[in-house]
Amino acid sequence: MSANQPLCIGLIGAGSMARAHVYALRAIEDVEVTAICDPDEDRVRQVASDLRIPFAAAHHDEVIARDDVDAVVVSSPDFAHAEQSVAALHAGKHVLCEKPMVPSLDECRAVVEAADASDARFMIGQVCRFSPGFIMGKKLVDEGAIGEPFLIESEYAHDYSHIEGHGGWRIDPVRLRHPFLGGACHAVDLVRWVGGQPAEAFAYANRLSLKHWPVDDCTVACYKFESGALGKVVCSVGCKRAYTMRSVFWGTKGTVICDNTSPSITLYTEEADPRLPAGVPSGQTIPIDIPVGTQLKMTEAENRAFIAAIRGDAELVMTAREGAKTVACCLAAIESAASGQPVPVVSDF
Numbered sequence: 001m002s003a004n005q006p007l008c009i010g011l012i013g014a015g016s017m018a019r020a021h022v023y024a025l026r027a028i029e030d031v032e033v034t035a036i037c038d039p040d041e042d043r044v045r046q047v048a049s050d051l052r053i054p055f056a057a058a059h060h061d062e063v064i065a066r067d068d069v070d071a072v073v074v075s076s077p078d079f080a081h082a083e084q085s086v087a088a089l090h091a092g093k094h095v096l097c098e099k100p101m102v103p104s105l106d107e108c109r110a111v112v113e114a115a116d117a118s119d120a121r122f123m124i125g126q127v128c129r130f131s132p133g134f135i136m137g138k139k140l141v142d143e144g145a146i147g148e149p150f151l152i153e154s155e156y157a158h159d160y161s162h163i164e165g166h167g168g169w170r171i172d173p174v175r176l177r178h179p180f181l182g183g184a185c186h187a188v189d190l191v192r193w194v195g196g197q198p199a200e201a202f203a204y205a206n207r208l209s210l211k212h213w214p215v216d217d218c219t220v221a222c223y224k225f226e227s228g229a230l231g232k233v234v235c236s237v238g239c240k241r242a243y244t245m246r247s248v249f250w251g252t253k254g255t256v257i258c259d260n261t262s263p264s265i266t267l268y269t270e271e272a273d274p275r276l277p278a279g280v281p282s283g284q285t286i287p288i289d290i291p292v293g294t295q296l297k298m299t300e301a302e303n304r305a306f307i308a309a310i311r312g313d314a315e316l317v318m319t320a321r322e323g324a325k326t327v328a329c330c331l332a333a334i335e336s337a338a339s340g341q342p343v344p345v346v347s348d349f
Contacts, residue, residue, distance in 0.1 A: 006030045007307060010069035012060045012084050013076035014038035014047040015166055017098055021073045022051050024300040028307055035063045038076075040166065060084045064091045071310060074098060077169045078177055082107035089118040096306045098125045100185040101323035103177070105331065105346060108324035112349050115320040123306050123316055124323030126189045128245065130301035131260035132292040137249055138194050145269060146251025152195035153232035154187035154247035160210065160217075160237035173214040180205070180219045181330040184235035187245055189326040191223065191231045194249055198223035198231055198329055198345050205337035209238020221333035223345075233333070254284065260298070264291045324349040
């Protein structure tokens with residue numbers, strides 16, 4: 001790729017997230033989507049036709065090998081992420097990999113090792129780090145608006161009753177995709193981002209909603225941070241409610257309540273905040289509404305960050321190690337729920 005040529009992107013996976021990434025990439029200047037692959041040949045041909053993507057194939061190797069592919073977006077099922085990401089990195093292709101990065105600690109280490117050995121960029125797609133609501137919430141915490149954080153909590157509530165994945169891969173008993181890893185990694189990563197690295201996890205889980213699934217559909221996980229603060233993540237994929245990632249950051253001087261769908265977040269603070277407009281009341285019982293704008297373009301913002309990192313215009317936002325640490329936090333909670341014991345969180349990647 002020369003300085004006056006567009007950056008060419010290949011898609012690995014032809015599901016709904018692949019479509020979302022194509023729309024996001026086409027909003028970025030000097031970026032072209034040139035290839036797509038998926039094992040379901042009928043689906044990949046249809047998606048390529050619908051989205052006017054010039055090349056379609058069944059196997060990721062065919063996309064990675066192309067000269068007109070500088071980078072790939074991996075949006076395949078979780079179990080395929082490691083093989084596809086490592087292959088792309090070994091071929092010198094930049095990689096944006098959808099969350100969760102991989103399903104196991106061994107695969108985490110394989111991706112981190114491949115990213116370290118490659119000159120290409122690797123970014124894990126944790127889209128909530130691009131939510132205006134969460135960005136503002138973290139900014140308030142970092143600036144001391146709520147004092148010292150003592151509890152960081154988030155929830156992943158998303159009804160999966162009719163979202164079993166193409167071909168039922170989400171409920172495949174052989175590969176066993178746990179919802180706390182596959183879905184709640186959003187909330188776990190947010191809690192890590194705001195609160196720091198947890199040292200230990202303890203969790204309970206049940207399966208009272210999606211009883212035909214091979215894994216628990218509800219998990220409540222508590223984390224102990226290295227700072228002494230606590231974390232909590234609630235995951236339900238059998239809930240009967242609208243999707244939400246409502247999050248609350250509790251501090252010694254105030255509280256932030258935010259999510260990734262609303263146009264504003266709420267701050268409670270015991271002291272007047274000089275950053276607020278004159279005449280705006282503040283107090284620990286008076287909610288302060290802080291506008292954050294539209295939250296509908298998070299996938300575009302994520303892709304812009306990836307492209308900027310490739311071009312050297314910005315620091316890489318989500319590295320392989322960050323992705324691995326989030327996976328490790330999820331796996332520790334899953335292990336704890338199964339064993340009934342607290343589990344240390346692995347962080348030495």
